[in-house]
Amino acid sequence: MQEAVSLLKEEHIKMKEMFLEIERFINGGSSVDYRKFGHHFKRLDEIWENHEKREDALIKEYAKKNNLIPEKSLSEKHRQLRGYWNSIRRALDAKDCEKLAMVLDTDGRMLLERFAFCIDSEEKFFEGIN
Numbered sequence: 001m002q003e004a005v006s007l008l009k010e011e012h013i014k015m016k017e018m019f020l021e022i023e024r025f026i027n028g029g030s031s032v033d034y035r036k037f038g039h040h041f042k043r044l045d046e047i048w049e050n051h052e053k054r055e056d057a058l059i060k061e062y063a064k065k066n067n068l069i070p071e072k073s074l075s076e077k078h079r080q081l082r083g084y085w086n087s088i089r090r091a092l093d094a095k096d097c098e099k100l101a102m103v104l105d106t107d108g109r110m111l112l113e114r115f116a117f118c119i120d121s122e123e124k125f126f127e128g129i130n
């Protein structure tokens with residue numbers, strides 16, 4: 001389980017770096033290049049998709065081993081993040097720079113804020129199982 005935790009922590013660092021990059025796109029306003037952003041977003045999606053599955057599995061496994069009620073809040077938070085995520089996805093698919101800039105300024109900022117909060121609570125959870 002420790003190995004799985006270490007990998008998840010490494011991925012958190014990687015994702016946080018990618019958030020900074022996304023923030024740069026957001027701050028670029030309507031001059032956002034949707035192709036470049038789309039490429040970046042896809043990379044983050046690939047990392048996160050896999051990360052999320054392993055993280056949820058680890059949380060369930062830990063709860064089972066310790067006879068705890070499975071920690072619902074973390075996977076619940078992941079689901080909330082997907083809402084913002086899908087909104088950005090739709091704006092990207094529309095290939096409309098202005099719309100994308102608007103969505104990034106609202107849902108994009110919310111996504112980054114919640115995502116960072118989510119990662120922090122996960123890190124606290126990992127500390128507890130060490």
Ligand SMILES: [Fe+2]
Nearest residue numbers: 012055119122
């Ligand atoms: Fe995570």
